Amino acid sequence: MTNKTVLHAKHLASGAKMVDFHGWEMPINYGSQIEEHHAVRQNAGMFDVSHMTIVDVQGKDAKAFLRRLVINDVAKLTVAGKALYTGMLNEAGGVIDDLIIYYFSETNYRLVVNSATREKDLAWMNKQSTGFDITITERPEFGMIAVQGPQAKAKVANLLTPAQIVAVEGMKPFFGVQVGDLFIATTGYTGEEGYEIIVPDNAAEDFWQKLLDVGVAPCGLGARDTLRLEAGMNLYGLDMDETVSPLAANMAWTISWEPTDRNFIGREVLTTQKTAGDQLKLVGLVLTEKGVLRTGQKVISEFGEGTITSGTFSPTLGHSVALARVPRSVKVGDTVDVEMRKKLVKVQVTKPSFVRNGAQVF
Amino acid sequence: MSNIPSELKYATSHEWVRNEGDGTVTVGITEHAQDLLGDMVFVELPDVGDEVSTGDDICVAESVKAASDIYAPVSGKVVAVNEDLEDSPELLNSDAFGDGWLFKVKMDDAGELENLLDAQGYKDSIDE
Numbered sequence: 255m256t257n258k259t260v261l262h263a264k265h266l267a268s269g270a271k272m273v274d275f276h277g278w279e280m281p282i283n284y285g286s287q288i289e290e291h292h293a294v295r296q297n298a299g300m301f302d303v304s305h306m307t308i309v310d311v312q313g314k315d316a317k318a319f320l321r322r323l324v325i326n327d328v329a330k331l332t333v334a335g336k337a338l339y340t341g342m343l344n345e346a347g348g349v350i351d352d353l354i355i356y357y358f359s360e361t362n363y364r365l366v367v368n369s370a371t372r373e374k375d376l377a378w379m380n381k382q383s384t385g386f387d388i389t390i391t392e393r394p395e396f397g398m399i400a401v402q403g404p405q406a407k408a409k410v411a412n413l414l415t416p417a418q419i420v421a422v423e424g425m426k427p428f429f430g431v432q433v434g435d436l437f438i439a440t441t442g443y444t445g446e447e448g449y450e451i452i453v454p455d456n457a458a459e460d461f462w463q464k465l466l467d468v469g470v471a472p473c474g475l476g477a478r479d480t481l482r483l484e485a486g487m488n489l490y491g492l493d494m495d496e497t498v499s500p501l502a503a504n505m506a507w508t509i510s511w512e513p514t515d516r517n518f519i520g521r522e523v524l525t526t527q528k529t530a531g532d533q534l535k536l537v538g539l540v541l542t543e544k545g546v547l548r549t550g551q552k553v554i555s556e557f558g559e560g561t562i563t564s565g566t567f568s569p570t571l572g573h574s575v576a577l578a579r580v581p582r583s584v585k586v587g588d589t590v591d592v593e594m595r596k597k598l599v600k601v602q603v604t605k606p607s608f609v610r611n612g613a614q615v616f
Numbered sequence: 617m618s619n620i621p622s623e624l625k626y627a628t629s630h631e632w633v634r635n636e637g638d639g640t641v642t643v644g645i646t647e648h649a650q651d652l653l654g655d656m657v658f659v660e661l662p663d664v665g666d667e668v669s670t671g672d673d674i675c676v677a678e679s680v681k682a683a684s685d686i687y688a689p690v691s692g693k694v695v696a697v698n699e700d701l702e703d704s705p706e707l708l709n710s711d712a713f714g715d716g717w718l719f720k721v722k723m724d725d726a727g728e729l730e731n732l733l734d735a736q737g738y739k740d741s742i743d744e
Contacts (some may be wrong), residue, residue, distance in 0.1 A: 567678075571681075
């Protein structure tokens with residue numbers, strides 16, 4: 255059965271081309287994914303991300319449970335509303351999912367996980383919760399809208415109550431606040447400023463329409479993918495999965511090694527991998543001539559072979575960029591070959607980040 | 617349903633062919649094909665003077681989504697290519713049957729046109 259978000263009818267009304275996305279019927283574009291991409295980089299665009307899974311973890315042991323469950327340390331979160339990005343590993347050190355955790359108090363956290371991994375994530379969390387005094391509650395009764403771009407915050411301000419405006423004023427990146435009906439967070443998946451807003455199902459359509467009315471462009475999954483890839487943000491299932499260590503997926507920065515006595519799931523394996531230095535690493539690739547780097551293409555370097563995990567045409571840069579997993583000895587600035595459509599092309603190795611706030615960053 | 621002009625001939629691989637009446641044909645991809653591919657970002661055209669045979673992959677249309685081979689619908693010699701596509705590949709999206717044309721071929725054998733589909737035949741092929 256195909257799931258539909260609460261905004262499904264709004265997408266059809268805006269002329270969306272709908273596709274199946276892991277069991278959800280979602281807009282891929284509303285005409286031109288490149289125009290939608292530019293709207294986010296230059297002005298403001300919005301995405302229906304209601305398919306994503308919201309999970310509240312509450313109770314006496316919520317903090318202790320999450321310190322065990324994920325590789326970052328929620329003990330770092332001490333200011334209400336502060337969020338962190340991290341990964342949830344299996345015992346073998348593979349990434350079950352990446353997620354954002356919002357802190358409200360040491361007994362109250364909100365997790366946002368991927369929709370494609372919803373069932374296994376919930377099953378894993380429930381399994382790991384044995385012995386912890388917590389409740390794990392999915393919150394399907396909300397829609398979620400990401401409004402992103404240099405004008406996103408100004409446009410959203412038109413829709414907010416005075417109390418909400420005060421609450422979000424000067425809010426730093428990676429914070430979330432519940433005011434009235436809305437949970438407003440300074441997070442995103444585009445490399446631009448903006449909000450991700452959780453809105454009750456019954457208010458979602460109206461909120462979406464008001465955003466349309468103030469000139470926010472509806473954007474589909476196509477633009478979402480080119481934007482996140484330009485920003486060097488991982489997509490679960492492509493750039494990492496259960497067979498991939500976070501060390502091989504540019505997620506080392508989301509691991510909290512200190513304190514050393516925090517026994518998070520996968521710690522032992524990661525420690526061994528780190529000491530051995532044997533994991534591949536995720537880098538950026540840039541192709542300035544014609545052609546588009548694609549997922550699965552082989553990378554050939556003097557240190558051995560690698561694979562493109564995500565590749566696309568970058569509308570902002572006007573040429574192709576990719577994320578690739580390559581031998582650790584490959585360095586930023588190197589030139590490597592990619593096997594593309596029966597021929598080898600030379601590409602530049604960069605840090606895995608290409609565009610932030612509208613500008614090239616490599 | 618996308619537009620399928622009745623005066624053109626079609627290949628099942630989504631090329632359209634317009635008989636110019638002077639022994640040459642103009643070739644492009646259909647509106648249906650561009651819709652499947654999405655926003656076009658590069659077009660790799662054949663060279664003028666290339667001798668091509670029916671079914672050869674002689675051109676690549678690369679969209680944000682995928683790279684797609686385009687096949688010669690007839691045998692002959694390439695006599696023109698649409699150089700505007702170098703800078704404006706989006707013409708394939710905005711005007712697939714007009715400004716988004718790809719190349720022109722001087723046919724070895726005009727009888728080959730009979731092997732191509734008419735508009736109804738093409739419509740049936742994409743409805744299947």
